[in-house]
Amino acid sequence: MLDVDLHHGASTDVGLVRKVNEDSYLVAPPVFVVADGMGGHSGGDVASQMVVEEFQRLAESYDPRRGAEQVADAFARAQARIVDYGDAHRAMQPGWHAGTTAVVAVLVIDDGVTKWLLANLGDSRIYRIVERRLEQVSVDHSVVQELIDSGHITVEEASVHPERHVITRALGSPEGIRPDFFLLPLGSVERLLLCSDGVTGMIGDEEIEEILESVADPRDAADALVRAAVAAGGRDNATAVVVDVVGLVKDATYDSQRQLESLESKLGGRL
Amino acid sequence: MSTEARFAPGDWYAVVGDRVTVLLPVSQRDRVAGLWDLADSGAAADALLDALLAGGLSSLDHFALVAHDDDSTHLIVRGAPTATVSSTGGEEIVSAAPGAAWAEQVLTGVTSVRVTLTGEATADHPLTPGVARVSAVELGTPSASARPASPEAAADEPAAAVEPEREPEKEPEPGPEAAAAEPEPGPGPAPVPAAPVPPAAPLQFGAPADDPTPTGETPVVEDWPDRDGQTQAGGPHADFERPPIPGQEIGPEVVAEPVASLVFSTGDVVAVDRTVLVGRAPEARRFASHDQPHVVTVPSPHQEISSTHLEIRPGAGADHGSAVATDLGSTNGTVLAQPGLDAEDLKPGIAVSLIPGAVLDLGDGVTIQVTNP
Numbered sequence: 001m002l003d004v005d006l007h008h009g010a011s012t013d014v015g016l017v018r019k020v021n022e023d024s025y026l027v028a029p030p031v032f033v034v035a036d037g038m039g040g041h042s043g044g045d046v047a048s049q050m051v052v053e054e055f056q057r058l059a060e061s062y063d064p065r066r067g068a069e070q071v072a073d074a075f076a077r078a079q080a081r082i083v084d085y086g087d088a089h090r091a092m093q094p095g096w097h098a099g100t101t102a103v104v105a106v107l108v109i110d111d112g113v114t115k116w117l118l119a120n121l122g123d124s125r126i127y128r129i130v131e132r133r134l135e136q137v138s139v140d141h142s143v144v145q146e147l148i149d150s151g152h153i154t155v156e157e158a159s160v161h162p163e164r165h166v167i168t169r170a171l172g173s174p175e176g177i178r179p180d181f182f183l184l185p186l187g188s189v190e191r192l193l194l195c196s197d198g199v200t201g202m203i204g205d206e207e208i209e210e211i212l213e214s215v216a217d218p219r220d221a222a223d224a225l226v227r228a229a230v231a232a233g234g235r236d237n238a239t240a241v242v243v244d245v246v247g248l249v250k251d252a253t254y255d256s257q258r259q260l261e262s263l264e265s266k267l268g269g270r271l
Numbered sequence: 272m273s274t275e276a277r278f279a280p281g282d283w284y285a286v287v288g289d290r291v292t293v294l295l296p297v298s299q300r301d302r303v304a305g306l307w308d309l310a311d312s313g314a315a316a317d318a319l320l321d322a323l324l325a326g327g328l329s330s331l332d333h334f335a336l337v338a339h340d341d342d343s344t345h346l347i348v349r350g351a352p353t354a355t356v357s358s359t360g361g362e363e364i365v366s367a368a369p370g371a372a373w374a375e376q377v378l379t380g381v382t383s384v385r386v387t388l389t390g391e392a393t394a395d396h397p398l399t400p401g402v403a404r405v406s407a408v409e410l411g412t413p414s415a416s417a418r419p420a421s422p423e424a425a426a427d428e429p430a431a432a433v434e435p436e437r438e439p440e441k442e443p444e445p446g447p448e449a450a451a452a453e454p455e456p457g458p459g460p461a462p463v464p465a466a467p468v469p470p471a472a473p474l475q476f477g478a479p480a481d482d483p484t485p486t487g488e489t490p491v492v493e494d495w496p497d498r499d500g501q502t503q504a505g506g507p508h509a510d511f512e513r514p515p516i517p518g519q520e521i522g523p524e525v526v527a528e529p530v531a532s533l534v535f536s537t538g539d540v541v542a543v544d545r546t547v548l549v550g551r552a553p554e555a556r557r558f559a560s561h562d563q564p565h566v567v568t569v570p571s572p573h574q575e576i577s578s579t580h581l582e583i584r585p586g587a588g589a590d591h592g593s594a595v596a597t598d599l600g601s602t603n604g605t606v607l608a609q610p611g612l613d614a615e616d617l618k619p620g621i622a623v624s625l626i627p628g629a630v631l632d633l634g635d636g637v638t639i640q641v642t643n644p
Contacts, residue, residue: 072560110566139557151304152402157311162399183555183566188578 004107004114004186005246006030009219011226015198016234022100023196023239024048028059030107032241035100036124036196038170043089043098047082047172051102054078058106067108067117068181075102075119075171075179082172099172102179103138103194105243107186116189118182122167125200127208128184129191134209137182141169165197191218191244195225198238202229218242276399279392281406288400291316292410293323294335294352294386302326307402316345328372335386337410344381349373355385357411383411525562526585529644531594531625533583536638537569543583543594543644549633550580550601575634577601581617583631583639586624594641595622596631606632 006029014021022037022044035051037044058074082098089096101122108117118126120138123145127136139145143166144158158164171177191212200208207228215221222240229238276292278285284303286293288310295302302323309319316338323334333350346365348354349372354365359380367374385394387407394409529542541547546564548555551574553566569576580601586593598605598617608614610628617623617631625631629641 068560068563075560111568113568137556147402152307153304153311154308157308162401178559180557181555181560181563182557183563185552185554185568185578188552188554 007218007244007246009222010241011222012239013226013230021237023237024052025239026052026055031059032105034194034239035102037100039098047098047100050081051078064109067106079171079177099170114186116184119179121179122170124196127193128189142167194241196239198236199229202232218244276410277394278396278398278405279394279407283388283405285403285405286310291338296333344378346376353387357383385409530585532642532644534640546584550578551576552578554579569637571635573635575603590624594625597622603634
């Protein structure tokens with residue numbers, strides 16, 4: 001189907017403070033998901049599990065040529081289930097709510113080329129390693145991110161801001177969902193990380209980069225990230241999924257050469 | 272004075288630190304970030320006043336500053352703001368007399384200070400350290416007494432009101448406590464998540480961080496909220512108007528009819544009915560499922576073209592009906608030749624309207640000709 005080989009690792013930990021792990025994740029290549037549930041009385045873990053189940057269904061009949069459409073559909077199905085579940089519980093228990101964040105990575109075929117399609121709702125994050133540097137791809141749907149975007153606070157101020165845990169979009173929201181999508185060339189992602197805020201809230205980007213750069217096996221890297229988050233205090237459930245594209249040629253000149261050759265063939269060798 | 276504070280939504284900026292609050296009209300937007308930086312780092316009132324006045328008084332027609340420590344309250348108002356100070360000795364109204372640079376008071380025994388900027392709205396949203404858009408703020412324990420009417424001039428256009436009438440009249444009105452109980456068709460809800468959670472409000476997951484109890488079989492609190500650790504959803508605040516991001520024009524994401532056609536020197540022909548991203552290895556970011564941008568990969572053997580080099584999208588506002596091009600901060604730039612005009616370098620991040628016949632040169636021999644759709 002897709003002519004690439006993916007190596008991956010995943011790890012999750014309830015942390016040192018919570019009693020229940022409300023994070024869920026899915027590793028079903030080429031579909032990867034991390035969801036961070038919220039809500040009480042078992043609402044959060046059910047909500048995040050519903051997201052994982054819907055993406056598991058997607059993975060079972062996945063068509064990478066319709067990747068964006070199928071991901072949007074999976075989000076819509078998960079949203080409908082979580083809202084229904086919440087409505088049913090509220091009938092018995094007023095004020096009951098369930099919601100979840102989600103970050104998703106799938107390989108798609110766009111214009112005949114395999115690419116990463118990434119999607120985000122909430123404050124779980126997607127990072128990539130590109131040219132040996134860590135870069136955050138997703139943009140949190142949070143109050144502090146909006147304050148950063150509008151220039152009111154800096155990233156450093158955000159980490160101690162009183163509203164830093166308030167997210168502005170989530171699955172389960174009665175107002176509907178608006179996931180952000182990202183489309184990245186395969187070659188621009190040397191390593192991909194999906195994680196819940198139990199990781200990013202406990203360890204900084206420098207430490208994440210250090211682990212992703214130094215731990216070769218993605219299974220060990222995911223373990224190391226979660227262990228580091230727990231060691232740093234483990235105030236929240238921590239989950240990490242690490243994906244490597246194996247056999248990826250990182251040399252950009254090769255890429256350009258291939259592009260030129262493809263162009264020559266298109267133009268009948270007139271270049 | 273207690274540190275409790277409330278506000279009414281509005282246009283003015285409130286920069287709220289632990290001990291100092293600065294209020295500025297919308298025209299002073301540029302100063303807000305710097306002042307917040309100071310306030311948040313715990314700077315004293317004098318440091319904030321220094322920063323406020325660094326640009327001179329002439330560019331600062333209106334402001335208010337309220338600083339308080341354990342026993343005294345320091346108040347400065349210039350221009351439109353009117354402060355009503357309630358203390359053990361009664362009530363006092365502080366406003367700058369016409370022609371005066373400002374009015375300044377250092378008071379003790381203050382129980383509350385209300386600063387009215389525009390309008391008469393009830394300050395019933397909790398105000399926490401940070402930046403808020405307000406029309407009035409109330410610091411300290413609410414008083415049940417009168418609020419001053421703010422002058423009409425100040426209500427409409429604070430930045431333009433050079434000589435606002437300074438005749439605040441006392442109008443006996445219910446205090447904030449009483450008013451809050453009445454349904455009030457005021458502007459949007461508070462941006463402050465710590466607001467008391469109405470029982471029926473959707474997707475409120477309670478106060479942050481205070482309750483370390485995880486979701487489990489044995490909730491320690493009787494009533495909701497019990498939730499996943501620290502994350503909470505802030506859905507109900509969606510219609511709170513945040514300041515717009517300067518220079519960002521909201522354009523249509525997808526249009527029914529293409530506004531232009533792009534003929535690439537590589538042979539590709541692409542319709543501009545949505546955002547088109549061009550580059551050596553273009554990346555599309557933050558799009559919705561219904562408006563996936565068209566990404567066009569072009570060859571660049573000499574690496575003259577950046578990975579995501581150029582954006583072309585249907586124009587908005589004055590550019591409606593035509594395509595606009597923006598260089599996305601490319602390393603080597605983009606040259607635009609419009610018919611009848613000299614070729615120009617696109618300035619990174621600045622959108623330029625394209626007319627049919629225009630040619631964009633990205634480097635490495637890649638050009639894009641703009642034609643009618």
